[in-house]
Amino acid sequence: MLQEDLDTRILRMLQRNGKLTYEEIGAMVDRSPSTIRDRIRKLEEEKKILGYSAIVNQEKIGINADAYVSADVAPERSQNAMAVLFSMENVSEILRVTGERRIMFRIRAASNSELVDTIDRKIRPLGFENIEVTMVLEHVVRYPGL
Numbered sequence: 001m002l003q004e005d006l007d008t009r010i011l012r013m014l015q016r017n018g019k020l021t022y023e024e025i026g027a028m029v030d031r032s033p034s035t036i037r038d039r040i041r042k043l044e045e046e047k048k049i050l051g052y053s054a055i056v057n058q059e060k061i062g063i064n065a066d067a068y069v070s071a072d073v074a075p076e077r078s079q080n081a082m083a084v085l086f087s088m089e090n091v092s093e094i095l096r097v098t099g100e101r102r103i104m105f106r107i108r109a110a111s112n113s114e115l116v117d118t119i120d121r122k123i124r125p126l127g128f129e130n131i132e133v134t135m136v137l138e139h140v141v142r143y144p145g146l
Helices: 003-016 022-029 033-045 075-087 112-126
Strands: 065-073 091-096 103-109 128-135
Touching: 003 022, 003 033, 022 033, 065 075, 065 112, 075 091, 075 103, 075 112, 103 112, 112 128
Parallel strands: none
Antiparallel strands: 065 103, 065 128, 091 103
16 A cells, blocks of 8 residues: 555544544554554645644534624735634634635524624624525535545
């Protein structure tokens, strides 16, 4: 098996279950735990693995509103607006996209009214315009994957 194929298999396994041990992965790909440790360390150094996280049941921790927000922002306000978005605890993803609205981000809140309040009192003053909010109705797949 080529190193690239081994790395791809390791990445797929970790995306499905980030808690797998070197021993468990090694057994699945017929490699020693030390080989797996070394490959994972290299994947981290190469920034192919950016980090690890837990997939949380949002409703059980009081998050009942989830939305994607598309907006535009004037170029001269973009850098500051993005920095503030990045610092907001309830913003989990920020994307530059094509189209009329050049920024998209994901925002979560305890309720719809809190979400609207956040957009009106914290997002709009940053210079975001032409805002479109798309509410998430149901999470069909809640885990990352290749």
